[in-house]
Amino acid sequence: MNPSEIKKLLLSSASSDTDTRDVARRLEEEGISFDFSNGFRDKVLNNLVSSGLVIKHEMEFVKNMNFAFYRIALTGVAAIVVLLISIFLMEGSLSLNSFLGLSDSYNESIVCLITGN
Amino acid sequence: MIKESYNAADENELVKASLNGDKNAFGEIVVRYQKMVARTVKGMLGDSVFAEDIGQEVFINLYNSLPEFRGEAKLSTYIQRIAVNMTLNEINRRKRFFSLFSQKGNNEMYEFEVADRDTENRREASEIVNIALMKMDPKFRIIVTMRMLHGYSTKETAEILELPLGTVLSRLSRAQKQLKDILEKL
Numbered sequence: 001m002n003p004s005e006i007k008k009l010l011l012s013s014a015s016s017d018t019d020t021r022d023v024a025r026r027l028e029e030e031g032i033s034f035d036f037s038n039g040f041r042d043k044v045l046n047n048l049v050s051s052g053l054v055i056k057h058e059m060e061f062v063k064n065m066n067f068a069f070y071r072i073a074l075t076g077v078a079a080i081v082v083l084l085i086s087i088f089l090m091e092g093s094l095s096l097n098s099f100l101g102l103s104d105s106y107n108e109s110i111v112c113l114i115t116g117n
Numbered sequence: 118m119i120k121e122s123y124n125a126a127d128e129n130e131l132v133k134a135s136l137n138g139d140k141n142a143f144g145e146i147v148v149r150y151q152k153m154v155a156r157t158v159k160g161m162l163g164d165s166v167f168a169e170d171i172g173q174e175v176f177i178n179l180y181n182s183l184p185e186f187r188g189e190a191k192l193s194t195y196i197q198r199i200a201v202n203m204t205l206n207e208i209n210r211r212k213r214f215f216s217l218f219s220q221k222g223n224n225e226m227y228e229f230e231v232a233d234r235d236t237e238n239r240r241e242a243s244e245i246v247n248i249a250l251m252k253m254d255p256k257f258r259i260i261v262t263m264r265m266l267h268g269y270s271t272k273e274t275a276e277i278l279e280l281p282l283g284t285v286l287s288r289l290s291r292a293q294k295q296l297k298d299i300l301e302k303l
Contacts, residue, residue, distance in 0.1 A: 006242050007300045010249055013265035014293035016286055024268030030242050034152070034159040034266065036169050041147045044176045045140055 128192040157200040160262035175200045257292035
């Protein structure tokens with residue numbers, strides 16, 4: 001097929017009336033076909049394995065972080081609960097003054113405490 | 118169960134086995150559809166090693182998105198959509214990259230991309246096809262690629278590109294005008 005025939009064929013493929021299957025077949029017969037190099041399948045599968053390993057490592061890291069977070073968070077919550085119980089038992093209430101350790105102090109003694117006089 | 122060969126398996130069986138982690142089944146999907154993906158990717162990006170990398174990414178993307186494949190469309194349509202989206206993304210990425218360094222755009226890459234043809238005659242024919250495609254606007258190029266290299270009808274093209282049929286027809290008529298201008302200068 002000479003260049004002008006190829007051009008005509010190309011142009012016809014952009015027309016909505018053309019049987020495009022015939023165009024594709026004729027181009028392929030002319031050796032105008034596209035394919036990937038040999039061993040493409042193996043390259044894809046190798047990439048799949050390596051990308052799979054990266055995902056696996058990332059997932060393990062996230063899993064470890066979650067585990068560590070839960071351990072720390074649970075310990076923290078337990079410590080807060082113990083602290084609240086001990087404050088309640090010692091001070092008899094859970095008011096702000098109890099938290100600050102000022103429930104037994106009078107205003108004057110607090111001023112003395114702050115100013116040093 | 119992992120089978121040694123999936124030559125005769127239908128696409129549902131291949132998808133199911135791939136989802137179960139059977140690499141041989143996925144390998145068979147790659148073998149069956151690699152030429153189709155090559156036509157889309159190389160038709161849009163030119164015949165280069167970069168196109169091959171994008172081809173690999175298409176299949177890796179397919180593997181990762183297989184759990185979302187519900188079988189409503191044919192597997193070939195699903196793969197074709199991934200290939201089209203990834204190719205258009207790559208074209209946009211290249212446009213952004215080259216606009217940083219050059220005012221001329223990515224058509225300048227062409228001389229580098231078209232290489233390694235066998236006979237003189239075939240080379241000439243291939244080059245005409247490649248140059249014509251590369252000089253087209255990507256939104257027209259994708260439609261011409263679908264029709265010229267894959268032989269899809271306008272209806273099938275609209276389905277794959279997820280565009281209304283009217284849009285495909287109007288783009289096709291504008292693509293024809295652009296292609297005529299390009300081919301006259303070749």
